Amino acid sequence: MRENPQRARNELKSACRQVFEDSAWSIVSESHRADLVERLVDEVFGMGPLEALLADDEVTEIMVNGPESVYFERNGRIVRSGRTFSDEASLRSLIDRILGPVGRRVDESSPLANARLPAGHRVNVVIPPLSLDGPILTIRKFSERVLTLDSLESFGSFDKAMKRFLVWCVLARKSVAVSGGTGSGKTTLLNALSCELPKHERIITIEDSAELRFLEHPHVVRLEARPRNAEGKGEVTIRDLVINALRMRPDRIVVGECRGAEALDMLQAMNTGHDGSLTTLHSNSSSDAVSRLVTMVRYAVDLPVDVIEANIASAFDVVVQTARFMDGRRYVSEVAEFAFDRERRLCETKTLFERATPDRRGEWRQEPEWLDEVEMLGIAGRDEVDEWRRQAFCA
DSSP states (O other): OOSOHHHHHHHHHHHHHHHHTSGGGTTSOHHHHHHHHHHHHHHHHSOGGGHHHHHOTTEEEEEEESTTOEEEEETTEEEEOSOOOSSHHHHHHHHHHHHGGGTOOOBTTBOEEEEEOTTSOEEEEEOTTTSTTSOEEEEEOOOSSOOOHHHHHHTTSSOHHHHHHHHHHHHTTOOEEEEEOTTSSHHHHHHHHHTTSOTTSOEEEEESSOOOOOSSOSOEEEEEOBOOOTTSOOOBOHHHHHHHHTTSOOSEEEESOOOSTHHHHHHHHHTTTOTTOEEEEEOSSHHHHHHHHHHHHHHHOOOOHHHHHHHHHHHOSEEEEEEEOTTSOEEEEEEEEEEEETTTTEEEEEEEEEOSSTTSOOEEOSOOTTHHHHHHTTSSOHHHHHHHHHHHHTO
């Protein structure tokens, strides 16, 4: 079956056709027979009741809340699926098939697990006794198609002026943090920004679960963290990988998400010559991002808050806040810069751009302090910079 899966599928379908030749099946319609065969093939070779949802490119999240409750997200909205598992044992069997090939397992002593499917989809599993209604399976899907800044502009996530600004951020080697809530499109935007990285640079990506995809960049080194095994050994954290990446001669470091002590190493890297790095973090606003970063740094070392905030202001040039509207649309809601106030000993947030909803045009309040560098570095000419100012402030 492993050597020739298509042949194995065909043989199973052929066996089913032979069974249907029995007169007892004459009362079952052809369409119902075909549906039964597809379900059996999915059960044996695929993901059972979830196979059709995984094959649907418009589905972005699959949520199984026990054997009889399957939901999915399409176009930002959660919908209940008519598909169910026959019983809890069937759902547990699927979970074991997902976790087994990647060396993970769940049982009562270890009822939580994270994994990644071969297609790159991220999987989270919770089983009893932690989950009270049976095994919980959540699959975050990632499209095979890489979304670029052009794609996001066409979706209405931002306008032409914002797209040009984001490209300039990358080309001018500005360190960018993409901030936002769960499901707001942080990773999607980070991936789109990564696609703008110059082809002559050496890029090192560091992720908890590999999600970033590049179009045609010739020099990308992908690193993925590893959880501890069933014996509690072998863990390699994001922080371990960030520290190691500094020894790998990176031009840029792209961290899928800062969520813990690795924030300290990111700040140190950005403040010691590794400018132009990119990362994401969970935060409700660009100003909240400061307190989130302070908290994460203090997971690693007990530094005074004002020292940490000074490092944050020095490390990050731009914070791009993403948001998810009630109808599921995702958009850039805010862009800000950090500045350290030496008299008050705190990191201030200077808002450059705000957009309240995806139906309203965003408003640029002021231009970035480094805008003149774009012309000086040869990234854009004077006419292009002046045109951007007209688009941003005069439209």
